[in-house]
Amino acid sequence: MLVRRVARNVIYNSFSIIISNAAGLLISVYLARTLQKELFGIYSLTISVAFLLMAFTDLGINATTVRFCAHAFSKGDYEELRGYFKFLTKIKVALSIFSSLLLFLLSDFLSQNVFHEETLSLPLKFASLFLLFLPLAGYLTSVFNAFNDFKANFVRAVSYEFSRVITIISLVSLGFSVIGAVLGYVVASVTATTVLFFLLVKKYGKILLGKGKKIEKRGVLKFTSYLTIGSITWTIFAYVDSVMIGMFMPVEYVGYYRIALLVVSAISGILSVPAVMFPVFVALEGDDLRNAFKRAFRYSSMVAVPVAFGLPVIAKPVIRVAFGAEYLPAVTALWILSLLILRAALGFWGNIFNAKGLPEYPVYVLSLAMVMNVLLNYLLIPIFGISGAALATVASNAFNWIVLAFLSKKVFNVFFDARDLIKPVISSLVMLAVILNVKPKTIPEGILMIFVGAVVYFFVLWLLKGVRREDVDYLWNAFK
Incomplete structure (x- = not known):
């Protein structure tokens, strides 16, 4: 049953994201308190540059793998599947090697x-090793996802995050500082890649290994070409703000901003249903596609809106508590960035276009948004x-x-019901009116305030008929 398969994938994906985000928060809290703000800023800038260059390791290959292999x-x-797999694997390995060498060779130029900031040079050189292996782990995960198997996401999260936490804490506590933190990423990426490789061979070796059919490479490359632009654009979109802060402001402000973004990303990732809907959208058409979208959008907005409204209340x-009073300059940025929770939870549009073989739409729009982002940052x-x-x-x-939403309406006649946003917004405003009058002084009181806010929110949503008994029954049957 489709709904149960989606529910199962949501569970695996959500738990993997919870593990990743929890580990990310733990590492950031530890490093922020151990390295202090200047060295933490150097660490944050190093990781931001590495992830920015990681765009050249993907170039749309992961999404292409899911699309064609699925x-x-x-x-x-x-046989056709093997043809796609072998062709795309060769490209992925070559791109990873190229990007790793590029960062290593550019490290001195970038730092000076x-x-x-000359102290950036050595951390960037070590980060080039991380850039070699982590993309391969992501690629292997996409192969699993092409089989609608999201359990690998959980396996990847456990192997990567466990080794990352252990290695970083061990090396930094031994005095290796920023270098130890970056080496933790290297060890974790090697571990995750190795685990996923052996798991893939064991589980799907008979399907992937053997004679492959000659495929139409031109069609694959045409599809990938749009995703290539999209992949580079999206990565620039995600990390250019941190890099530009490092260009205009003292390095510690990169750390402040990354902390704010990390908290928002940790919450956004848990609510990110669109990622698991991609292979589902590939197989659906017409009314089935519209119905699947509407239900997914409705349930996502039901959870994401109150979280986006409530996070600024507890930001300070x-x-x-987590990072220390010296990192309070991150609070204002966190208030603003909390709106990204809605983008993560309700951003189905790109997945729909990619699933239907029309990646050019999100690529063009994202390119415009990226240019807008760079100019506004400047x-x-x-x-x-x-x-x-x-x-x-x-x-x-x-x-x-917004632009992709209206394009989706025009091309697929897939659009959201405005009531599915308005009712959660009204309920969230009532929730805020209640909890803003509460001034918790202890952590237990803060937890109680969140619980009260949730009760108020769902009660108002129930009165507005934003959630009904049939929804409860539907979700219960899906997850049972």
Whole structure:
């Protein structure tokens, strides 16, 4: 049954994201308190540069793998599947090697001439090894996802995050500082890649290994070409703000901003249903596609809206308790960035276009949004600091979401019901009116405030008929 398969994938994907985000928060809290703000800023900038260059390791290959391998698998044509797999694997390995060498060779130039921080050079050299292996782990995960198997996401999260936490804490505590933190990423990426490789061979070796059919490479490359632009654009979109902060402001402000973004990303990832809907959208057409979208959108908005509204209320105590009072400059940026939770939970549009073989639509729109983001960062960071970067990120994400939504309506007649947003917004405003009058002084009181807010929210939503008994029965049967 489709709903149960989606529910199962949501569970695996959500748990993998919870593990990843929990580990990310733990590492960031540990490093922020251990390295102090200047070295933590150097670490944050190193990781941001590495992830920015990681765009050249994907170039749309992961999404292309899911699209074409899932299609061949659904037809039962394993020879065609092997053809796609072997062709795309060769490209992925070559791109990973190229990007790793590129970062290694550029490390001195970037540290001296771009960021004017010579201590960045050595961490960037070590980060090049991380850039070699982590993309391969992501690629292997996409192969599993092509089989509608999201359990691998959980396996990857456990192997990667466990080794990352252990290695970073061990090396930093031994005095290796920023280098130890970066080496933790290297060890974790090697571990995850190795585990996923052996699991893939064991589970799907008979399907993937053997004679492959000659495929139409031109069609694959045409599809990938759009995703290539999209992959580079999206990565620039995600990390250019941090890099530009490092260009315009002292390096510690990169750390402040990354903390704000990390907290938002940790919550957004848990609510990110669109990722698991991609292979489902590949197989659906017409009314089935519209119905699957509407239900997924409705349930996602039901959870994401109150979280986006409520996070700013607890932002200051969360930063103070987790990272320390010296990182409170991150709070204002966190208030603004909390709106990205809606973008992550309700961003189905790109997945729909990619699933239907029309990646050019999200690519063109995302490219415009990326240019908008860079320009706004250039204008706003010198004036408003990291809050300006947050404003630029939210504004450009909103532009991307709105334009793709209307294109989806025009091309597929797939659109959301406005009531599915309005009712959660009204309920969230009532929730805020209640919890803003509560001033918790202890952690237990803060937890109680969140619980009360949730009760108020769902009670109002129930009165507005935003959630009905049939929804409860549907979700219960799906997850049972």
